[in-house]
Amino acid sequence: MLVILKISIKKIKMNFVKELEWRGMLQDVMPGTEELLDKEFTTAYLGIDPTADSLHIGHLAGVMMLKRFQQSGHKPIALIGGATGMIGDPSGKSQERNLLDEETLRHNQEAIKKQLSKFIDFSGKEKNSAIMVNNYDWMKEFSFLDFIRDIGKSLTVNYMMAKDSVKSRMSRDGENNDVEGLSFTEFTYQLVQGYDFLHLYQNNNCKLQIGGSDQWGNITTGTELIRRKAGGKAFALTWPLITKADGGKFGKTEKGNIWLDPKRTSSYEFYQFWLNTSDEDAEKYIKIFTIISKEEIEKLVLEHKEAPNLRLLQKTLAKEATIMAHSEKDYETAIEASAILFGNGTKETLEKFDENTFLSVFKGVPQFKVEKNIFNSGIAILDLLAEKTNILASKGEARRLMKDNGLSINQEKEQNSEKIINTDYLINDKFILIRQGKKNYFLIVAE
RNA sequence: GGGGGGAUUCCAGAGCGGUCAAAUGGGGCAGACUGUAAAUCUGUUGGCUACGCCUUCGGAGGUUCGAAUCCUCCUCCCCCCA
Missing domain, CATH: 3.10.290.10 (RNA-binding S4 domain)
Incomplete structure (x- = not known):
C-alpha cells in the first residue's frame, strides 16, 4: 500500500523548484513561487529572442527549463520576442542592437518552434501542452499613445532607472569606456517586456516568468506592472549563467556558436562539443542538459571518478543531448564517425x-x-x-x-x-x- | 578655446636612426604527458618561387646611404585647464 502510494506520487509530480535546486539551476526565485506550483496548475513563460532561424546552445538551458516545467505537470509558454526583438534588450549588452524586420521574424519563429517541438509537447492534446505566442501580435496594434498612457503611467522612471541593466548603461566611467549610452528605445524595453507578462497574465492566466539571471530585472518589472495594473500576484524564477570552469564562454568554439540546427552544426560536431567538456563541467552540465534522475547521475559521477579515462559522464551527456536535439540515428552516426576518426583507424x-x-x-x-x-x-x-x-x-x-x-x-x-x-x-x-x-x-x- | 599625451604585428604592450618581421605577456596553432579532459612543459605564431626576397608599426609627404624610430601636414582617441 505504501509502495504504491509512493510510486504514484512520484509519477504525478516532481517538484519543479526542488528539482532545479539540486540541478544547480536555481538562481533567484520570488517567495511563494514553490507554494503556487504546489497548490495550483500554473502557466509560465520564457522569452526567446528570434535573432536567428535556429536556437543555439545558449538557449538550451531555457529550453530544458520549459521541458522540466512541463514535466512537472504545468503549462509552458514559449514567447517569441518579435516586438522585443525589434527593440533589443540592453541587459548584458554594451551596444545598441540591430533591428529585425517582420519577414525575418516570422521565418525565425517557425524554425524555432520546430526545434522546440523536439523538447516539449506542443500538440494541444494535453492540458499542459505548450503554446507559442509572439508578442509582436499584440504589440503591433498597440499605438504609442495608448501604450504610454495605459502602461507607461503605471511605473515611474525612477523605478525603471534603478534596474542594473539600465544603470550600467547610464554611466560612462573610466573603467568601462566602451559603454555606449542607452537610447530611449532600449530604455523602453523593460516596459514592453513587462507588458508581455501583464498580457499573458490577463489572457492566459500566466503567473510565472522564467529566464536567465540577467532577466531578473525585466521580469520583476512585469510582476510590478501586474500588481499595479491588475492588482494581481505574479512570480519570477531565474537560473544562473552557465559558465565554463576555465573561464571561457559556454557554447562557443573557435568555429563559433554551436547551433541546434544540423545544417549549421552537424550532429557529429554537436556530439563532439559535449564529449569535449572537462570533467568539472561535465558533472555540472549533465544535471542541466539531461533529464537523467538524481540517483542515476550520482551513480554516474561515482563511476566516472573511479575510471575517469572512460569519460562516462561526457559520453552520457553527449548521447542524451544529441538524441534530444537531433535524433537517435544522428547520435549513432556521430559515434560511428568519432570511432573512426579517434579510434585506430588506418x-x-x-x-x-x-x-x-x-x-x-x-x-x-x-x-x-x-x-x-x-x-x-x-x-x-x-x-x-x-x-x-x-x-x-x-x-x-x-x-x-x-x-x-x-x-x-x-x-x-x-x-x-x-x-x-x-x-x-x-x-x-x-x-x-x-x-x-x-x-x-x-x-x-x-x- | 588653451595645454599635454597617444595611435605598433590577433589583443595588451615594449621599441625611439641601422644588429627590427619588431621584446614581453595573453590568445591561437602544434608537440609531449594523459582520457579526443584539466593542469603542466616544449615548440611555433606576416607572406613567398625561402641561407634570399616582398609587404607591415594611424594616413600623406619629407630628411637620411638607411626610418616603427627624426621633421611637416592630416585623421582619430585620451587626459588636464577653461
Whole structure:
C-alpha cells in the first residue's frame, strides 16, 4: 500500500523548484513561487529572442527549463520576442542592437518552434501542452499613445532607472569606456517586456516568468506592472549563467556558436562539443542538459571518478543531448564517425566503406571539392592544402604544421612538405582525409 | 578655446636612426604527458618561387646611404585647464 502510494506520487509530480535546486539551476526565485506550483496548475513563460532561424546552445538551458516545467505537470509558454526583438534588450549588452524586420521574424519563429517541438509537447492534446505566442501580435496594434498612457503611467522612471541593466548603461566611467549610452528605445524595453507578462497574465492566466539571471530585472518589472495594473500576484524564477570552469564562454568554439540546427552544426560536431567538456563541467552540465534522475547521475559521477579515462559522464551527456536535439540515428552516426576518426583507424579501415557510408559518416566534417584530374600528374601537398583548398591559411602555416608533426593524410602522419599527392592517395578513388592536430578533420573530395 | 599625451604585428604592450618581421605577456596553432579532459612543459605564431626576397608599426609627404624610430601636414582617441 505504501509502495504504491509512493510510486504514484512520484509519477504525478516532481517538484519543479526542488528539482532545479539540486540541478544547480536555481538562481533567484520570488517567495511563494514553490507554494503556487504546489497548490495550483500554473502557466509560465520564457522569452526567446528570434535573432536567428535556429536556437543555439545558449538557449538550451531555457529550453530544458520549459521541458522540466512541463514535466512537472504545468503549462509552458514559449514567447517569441518579435516586438522585443525589434527593440533589443540592453541587459548584458554594451551596444545598441540591430533591428529585425517582420519577414525575418516570422521565418525565425517557425524554425524555432520546430526545434522546440523536439523538447516539449506542443500538440494541444494535453492540458499542459505548450503554446507559442509572439508578442509582436499584440504589440503591433498597440499605438504609442495608448501604450504610454495605459502602461507607461503605471511605473515611474525612477523605478525603471534603478534596474542594473539600465544603470550600467547610464554611466560612462573610466573603467568601462566602451559603454555606449542607452537610447530611449532600449530604455523602453523593460516596459514592453513587462507588458508581455501583464498580457499573458490577463489572457492566459500566466503567473510565472522564467529566464536567465540577467532577466531578473525585466521580469520583476512585469510582476510590478501586474500588481499595479491588475492588482494581481505574479512570480519570477531565474537560473544562473552557465559558465565554463576555465573561464571561457559556454557554447562557443573557435568555429563559433554551436547551433541546434544540423545544417549549421552537424550532429557529429554537436556530439563532439559535449564529449569535449572537462570533467568539472561535465558533472555540472549533465544535471542541466539531461533529464537523467538524481540517483542515476550520482551513480554516474561515482563511476566516472573511479575510471575517469572512460569519460562516462561526457559520453552520457553527449548521447542524451544529441538524441534530444537531433535524433537517435544522428547520435549513432556521430559515434560511428568519432570511432573512426579517434579510434585506430588506418587507411585500410577507411577503405572498407563505400562512398555513401563514407559521406554519411563524415557529413559533419568540413569538405573541400577539387578537380580530380589534378591528381593525375600529382600535386604538391602545400598547394593542395593552402591553394586548392582553404584547409590551411597559407603554405607557411602548412609547412609549420608538418614540421610540428601535426598533419595526417588518411590517418598517416606526414612530415615531408615536398610530398606530391597523386591518385594513390584517393580512398575509393575519391576521398582524402586530412587531419590537423588531434581533433580537426577535413575531407577532400575529388570529382 | 588653451595645454599635454597617444595611435605598433590577433589583443595588451615594449621599441625611439641601422644588429627590427619588431621584446614581453595573453590568445591561437602544434608537440609531449594523459582520457579526443584539466593542469603542466616544449615548440611555433606576416607572406613567398625561402641561407634570399616582398609587404607591415594611424594616413600623406619629407630628411637620411638607411626610418616603427627624426621633421611637416592630416585623421582619430585620451587626459588636464577653461
